[in-house]
Amino acid sequence: MKKSTGAPRLDDHCPGQEPVVASRHVSSPSFESTRRRLTEKQAETVDRLTQAGVEVLREQEFAGLTVRAVASRAGVGPATAYTYFSSKEHLVAEIFWRRLQSSPVVDGDGLDRTARVLAVLRNIALLIADEPAVSAAVTNALLGADPDVEHLRGRIGAEIHGRLAAALGPGSDPDLIETLELLYAGALLRAGMGYGTYAHIAGRLEASARLILE
Numbered sequence: 001m002k003k004s005t006g007a008p009r010l011d012d013h014c015p016g017q018e019p020v021v022a023s024r025h026v027s028s029p030s031f032e033s034t035r036r037r038l039t040e041k042q043a044e045t046v047d048r049l050t051q052a053g054v055e056v057l058r059e060q061e062f063a064g065l066t067v068r069a070v071a072s073r074a075g076v077g078p079a080t081a082y083t084y085f086s087s088k089e090h091l092v093a094e095i096f097w098r099r100l101q102s103s104p105v106v107d108g109d110g111l112d113r114t115a116r117v118l119a120v121l122r123n124i125a126l127l128i129a130d131e132p133a134v135s136a137a138v139t140n141a142l143l144g145a146d147p148d149v150e151h152l153r154g155r156i157g158a159e160i161h162g163r164l165a166a167a168l169g170p171g172s173d174p175d176l177i178e179t180l181e182l183l184y185a186g187a188l189l190r191a192g193m194g195y196g197t198y199a200h201i202a203g204r205l206e207a208s209a210r211l212i213l214e
Contacts, residue, residue, distance in 0.1 A: 046084055048074040050098060053091050054134060062137035067091060090148040092141035095134065097152050099127045100159055108167060114213045116167035118206050121184060124160060125202035132197070139192025160184065176212075183208055 038046065052074035056065055065088045071081035085091040106123060108116040128135045142153055164177050183205065191201040 042084075045074075045076060045080065046094075049076060049081055049084060049091065050095050053095055054131070057092075057133045057137050058131070061133045062088075062092070062140050065092070065137065086148050087144070087146050089141040089144035089146050090152070092134075092137045093144075093149045093152040093156075096128065096138045096142070097156055100124065100156060103127060105163065106167060113167070113169060114210065117164065117180065117213060118209055120163045120167045121180070121205055121209055122202050124163070124184065125187060125198060125205050129198035129202065135198050136192055136194075139188060142188075157181070179212060180209060183212070 049070055053065070053070045056070050056073055060069070067081050067085055067088055068078045070088075070091060071078045074081070085094065103123065106116060106119045108119075111119065128138060141149060142156070161177060161181060164180050165172055168177065187201050187205040187208075190196070191198045195201070196204070
């Protein structure tokens, strides 16, 4: 399947002191695919489909989302849409991957280890905090067994692992990284199950991580 890693935004509503972030410049991000490179025209089509997916989610939520409805909103034929996305879970996973991949990376200068890790976790948790329908859809989508979702799930996990390892610093304990990854995954699932908003869960995630780190 063909996918691209585009450039939506990060909306961070962290109360109090805002974590310091630095923009990461990715070479031609909308041309890059999770499996292969796309032509300019193909990348534009994928951009339209993912944006249309967010728009449909705002109106229909995950239960009402279909690849056909997204294709219609994007002005793309259903057959073309299925060329890029094998399922609605695949489409939603791609939306989250694109936001994560293009989000700013924490600049740890002047921060201690705990502050760096907390900033990383909060930034990731708040990627879709302002989009409740998208947030719930992401949780559902990432639990899917679609091979394309599994592929993206692996890339998402690797990106989060890398950010946590960088925040912890050289020689960081692999078990500590895994514990923090499990903590984040549990927080994402808890938010998706309706135990609180993503903004609330982000705060609880930060408190739990602080207990582990300190």
